Amino acid sequence: MTRDPVAVLHEVFGHTGFRGRQGEVVEHVMAGGSGLVLMPTGGGKSLCFQIPALCREGLAIVVSPLIALMEDQVAALRQQGVAAAALHSELDDAERRDVWRGINEGTLKLLYISPERLGMDGMLERLSQGRIALFAVDEAHCISQWGHHFRPEYRALSFLRSGFPEVPRLALTATADARTVDDIRAQLGLEDAPVFRASFDRANIYLSASPRDQERAQIRAFLREAADGRGAGIVYCGTRARAEQTADWLRADGHDAMPFHAGMPSEDKRDAHRRFARGDAVVMCATIAFGMGIDRPDVRFVAHLSLPQGPEGWYQEIGRAGRDGLPARALLLYGAGDIALARHRIQQSPASEDQKRIERARLDAMVGIAEAGSCRRRVLLRCFGEDLEADCGNCDVCASPPRLYDGSVAAQKLLSAALRTGSRFGLGHLVDVLRGRMTDKIAQFGHDKLPTYGVGKDVPEGAWRGVVRQLVAQGALDIAVENHGELVPTEAARPVMRGEVKVMLRDEVMRPRSQRASREGPQAGSDDPLFGALREWRKAEARSQQVPAYVIFHDATLAEIAARRPENLASLREVPGVGESKLQRYGTAVLAALAEAG
Ligand code: ADP
Numbered sequence: 024m025t026r027d028p029v030a031v032l033h034e035v036f037g038h039t040g041f042r043g044r045q046g047e048v049v050e051h052v053m054a055g056g057s058g059l060v061l062m063p064t065g066g067g068k069s070l071c072f073q074i075p076a077l078c079r080e081g082l083a084i085v086v087s088p089l090i091a092l093m094e095d096q097v098a099a100l101r102q103q104g105v106a107a108a109a110l111h112s113e114l115d116d117a118e119r120r121d122v123w124r125g126i127n128e129g130t131l132k133l134l135y136i137s138p139e140r141l142g143m144d145g146m147l148e149r150l151s152q153g154r155i156a157l158f159a160v161d162e163a164h165c166i167s168q169w170g171h172h173f174r175p176e177y178r179a180l181s182f183l184r185s186g187f188p189e190v191p192r193l194a195l196t197a198t199a200d201a202r203t204v205d206d207i208r209a210q211l212g213l214e215d216a217p218v219f220r221a222s223f224d225r226a227n228i229y230l231s232a233s234p235r236d237q238e239r240a241q242i243r244a245f246l247r248e249a250a251d252g253r254g255a256g257i258v259y260c261g262t263r264a265r266a267e268q269t270a271d272w273l274r275a276d277g278h279d280a281m282p283f284h285a286g287m288p289s290e291d292k293r294d295a296h297r298r299f300a301r302g303d304a305v306v307m308c309a310t311i312a313f314g315m316g317i318d319r320p321d322v323r324f325v326a327h328l329s330l331p332q333g334p335e336g337w338y339q340e341i342g343r344a345g346r347d348g349l350p351a352r353a354l355l356l357y358g359a360g361d362i363a364l365a366r367h368r369i370q371q372s373p374a375s376e377d378q379k380r381i382e383r384a385r386l387d388a389m390v391g392i393a394e395a396g397s398c399r400r401r402v403l404l405r406c407f408g409e410d411l412e413a414d415c416g417n418c419d420v421c422a423s424p425p426r427l428y429d430g431s432v433a434a435q436k437l438l439s440a441a442l443r444t445g446s447r448f449g450l451g452h453l454v455d456v457l458r459g460r461m462t463d464k465i466a467q468f469g470h471d472k473l474p475t476y477g478v479g480k481d482v483p484e485g486a487w488r489g490v491v492r493q494l495v496a497q498g499a500l501d502i503a504v505e506n507h508g509e510l511v512p513t514e515a516a517r518p519v520m521r522g523e524v525k526v527m528l529r530d531e532v533m534r535p536r537s538q539r540a541s542r543e544g545p546q547a548g549s550d551d552p553l554f555g556a557l558r559e560w561r562k563a564e565a566r567s568q569q570v571p572a573y574v575i576f577h578d579a580t581l582a583e584i585a586a587r588r589p590e591n592l593a594s595l596r597e598v599p600g601v602g603e604s605k606l607q608r609y610g611t612a613v614l615a616a617l618a619e620a621g
């Protein structure tokens with residue numbers, strides 16, 4: 024007995040239609056086909072296997088790398104009235120028996136399982152006593168050494184191709200890097216299967232990047248714009264120590280902030296995950312250890328305190344914001360030192376030359392995004408092989424286009440000062456030389472006798488940092504980050520010195536921060552009292568069921584209910600996000616909450 028996918032989409036999930044390429048994927052799997060789905064985080068990958076799982080006969084087996092991820096999806100599916108379960112090491116005996124009963128009796132439709140468990144002796148034989156509807160391999164980039172989250176256990180999944188040639192295999196990932204994609208296809212035997220590539224644009228995320236000058240003030244301003252201090256978000260901090268420090272000062276500021284990194288006891292990590300999933304307005308100050316398996320759709324902002332290693336990782340991280348389609352914000356703070364440090368790390372890594380070349384290219388692409396002089400989203404999407412037809416209108420560059428001016432002369436002065444002092448000094452001293460100051464150090468080295476002494480008085484103090492950043496970005500200058508931060512001109516400095524290559528600076532370099540345009544971020548109906556009342560109701564309901572708030576209803580659904588003010592179950596049923604199961608469970612309570620809030 025098979026069911027109609029569109030009917031299931033409507034009745035079970037409450038959605039009005041398929042999104043992007045979901046419809047195609049579902050049709051393909053329904054017909055028994057295998058394939059690879061490439062969609063950005065939040066693009067809607069889950070439905071691509073969940074709908075065929077419900078429509079095809081038998082049990083769908085979903086391979087997933089993290090317990091937290093499995094639990095979230097299972098909780099959400101159960102809310103929708105779907106027979107789903109996860110099999111993992113944290114179940115007690117009774118729970119495990121329940122799951123197996125569901126499998127053996129054929130009542131279970133979706134089973135989430137980790138790759139190592141699926142690969143255990145005898146597991147597949149037991150699972151395949153009944154019919155298998157499909158295999159879905161979520162976060163499939165974990166199978167590839169080229170991806171940035173390689174998990175050796177995923178390698179074992181290649182047995183799926185030989186063991187069950189007749190069962191559809193659907194691999195899903197948000198990583199579009201060509202090498203990774205080839206690797207996934209080879210490992211899972213999908214060489215001849217279609218690749219469903221969706222647009223990687225996440226238009227609702229406002230993109231912004233800025234040189235890091237006053238980190239705390241910049242983060243404060245960002246939190247105000249992003250969520251009015253109320254929504255949940257993630258601040259990626261680079262190191263464990265910075266994650267702790269950042270959480271500390273944000274807490275002192277009155278935010279519900281907490282650190283998250285791999286060095287914390289696993290109990291604390293689980294707690295943090297739980298609080299985040301529960302729907303609290305927490306600011307997670309994290310290393311990249313936090314994120315995989317974060318399904319929460321109403322993350323309103325993601326900030327980075329330093330330059331990520333490449334566009335794929337960055338996009339995946341900021342893609343955790345705004346999965347519900349409502350406005351969300353991303354901010355990237357970076358400095359010339361980040362770029363230099365990343366280059367040194369690549370240089371010194373034991374990786375092969377080939378691998379280093381790839382990493383350098385990734386880093387350069389990332390620098391290009393950070394330093395974008397035109398629509399930042401266009402620059403970003405080009406990294407994924409996608410060309411936007413027009414500027415996006417939802418990034419900081421579109422919002423206030425920087426004026427570029429020719430900073431070549433200032434750049435030449437700086438390079439010259441560095442060279443004439445033997446490439447042995449950092450920015451502070453060089454600026455003293457350029458501005459013609461008399462310090463002990465200048466007297467000691469006789470730098471007041473240099474021809475460059477005092478030639479840079481016309482450039483404001485703070486602007487020199489912008490000159491350095493631009494030169495480092497262009498590769499004309501290196502910073503000895505593992506030494507004392509000396510500025511060292513490279514080969515590429517020569518054409519700049521000779522005036523053959525221009526150095527363009529953004530006008531923000533010359534203008535004080537306070538004069539720059541700021542933009543108000545749109546809000547998700549957050550000051551509507553009806554919306555507030557519905558959220559309160561949801562919070563209580565979530566608490567009593569001990570499930571994450573969003574598995575009851577998403578913010579987007581609550582906002583839509585508040586806007587439409589349905590007066591009966593029939594009109595509530597029309598709201599996107601309200602399926603049969605949820606209508607039965609919550610319909611009356613929602614109508615009551617609406618009536619009460621007046
Ligand atoms: P991914 O796994 O690709 O990161 P999800 O499957 O978690 O994305 O989906 C992201 C969000 O989009 C979820 O909140 C989901 O409910 C919503 N969504 C997915 N498909 C649709 C659709 N066809 N119509 C409306 N909302 C959808």
Ligand code: ZN
Nearest residue numbers: 398415418421
């Ligand atoms: Zn733009």
